[in-house]
Amino acid sequence: MIPTSFVSSYWAFNSLRFVTGIASGGSLIVAIPVIMEITGKRYREYAGATCxxxxxxxxxxxxxxxxxxxxxxxxxxxLSVTCILILILVCFVPESPRWLVANGKVDNALKIMFGAAKVNKLNTEHIKDTVMKSMENMKIEENKTITASYLDFFKDIKTIIITLSTFVIWFVLGVTYYGIYQYMTFLGTNIYLTVVILGLIQVPLCAVQVAMTRLFKRKTAIASAFLITGVTMTGLIFTPNGHWSTTLLGVVGFSASSATYAVTYLYQAELFPTPLRNMSFGIVCAAGMVGAMIAPFIANMSPVWVPSLIFSLMSIVAVGFCLLLPETKGKNLKDTID
Structure with a gap:
């Protein structure tokens, strides 16, 4: 990103921004699975919301x-200076022990787990026995890397349904989240204030997201959030511009779409085993980014009620695909490809 600040060529600028986009998107794809894999089942809902x-x-x-x-x-x-600071922090982030164990790298996994246990002042006596027993149950051989490919997402009908359903859900989420973001012009003409409000609104939503994932099943939480988005967007079709109800419906719709992201991050990690988890995030994030690219074009359609109608219909479609997914609440993360 630093060289981008000094270029004078249009094509050089776009090329560097393209590389920056790939890098920033790739970091998210890696970061979320690591967060989910190092968090125990008991606190996974909190991790999904706070991320x-x-x-x-x-x-x-x-x-x-x-x-x-x-x-x-x-x-x-x-912005480049902040990226350098983040890069320094990343150097201190350990590898996921779950991924290491799933790929037979037992010594590295044990080293990280012993270190984490000592920091948290936990008993380290049975860590090695537990890891070895888990590897035996999962039939994982030490120092043998598991080879996974994108073909594994289509190896049976169950996995195909999960893959295609999550692809559609993330595509719709990309359209609705970024589309409603563009659509919320009623917050005012001050662009600085608008960006601050839309960013900080996600802070109090963290508690809502934790409650959703703790109280309800994964499918129920995601389907309900999409349904709320659909209902509020339908309501926007019939409300006059500038009316307080328009503002209320817009805020509720955007909040529901934002909350959906937190639940889908959590759900996505639970749906796929460790060897496929990173790749699955890559697939669905690509779908979400395609939706995000389409979103501004939908948000600027005329007449003004058309974007609301499209966001509403797409949210309802996403609810249907949510119902096709298996429930994963309270289950351990899968570590092997069946």
Whole structure:
């Protein structure tokens, strides 16, 4: 990102931004599975909700960067400094012990697990025996890497249904989340204030997301959130511009779409085994980004009720695909490909 601040060529700028986009998207694909894999079953719902908090806070901070660094080159340079700080932090993040065990790298996994146990002042006496017994039950051989490919997503009808359903769900989520974001012009003409509000609204939503995943089953939580989005977008079709009900429905719809993201991160990690987890996030994030690219075009359609209608219909379609997925609440993460 740093070189982007100093280029003067249009094509060089776009090429560097393309590389930045790939890198930032790839980091998310890796970060979420690692968070889910190092978190125990007891606290997984909290991890799924809180992993979106930095995204909302960072989104709000964009307004601060843009306000004090109003020129494109200084703005990108300021963001580059934060990326360097993040890179330094990443160097201290350990590998996922679950992934290491699933790929037969027992010694590395045990080293990380012993270190974590000591930091948390937990008993380390039975860690090695537990890991070896788990490997024996899962028929994993030490120092033997499991080879997984994208063909494994289509090896049987059950996996195909899960793969296609999650693909559609994430595509719809990308359209509705970013589309409603674009559509919420009623928050005011001050772009800095708008960005801050839309970012910080995700902070109180964290408690809502935890409650959703703790109280309800995964399918129920996601389907309900999509249903709320669909209902509010349907309501927007019949409300006059500038009316308080328009603002209320828009905020509720965007909040429901944002909450859906937290649950889908959690659900996605639970649906696929460790060897396929990263690849599954890659597939669905690609679907979500395609939806995000289409979203602005839908949000700017005329007449003004058309975007609401499309967001509503797509949300209802996503509810149907949610019902095709298996329930995973309270189950351990899968570590092997059946």
């Amino acid at each position: 979106l908090l930095p995204d909302g806070i960072a989104q709000a901070l964009l307004a601060l960067f843009a306000y004090y660094l109003p020129y494109w080159d200084t703005y990108l340079l300021g």
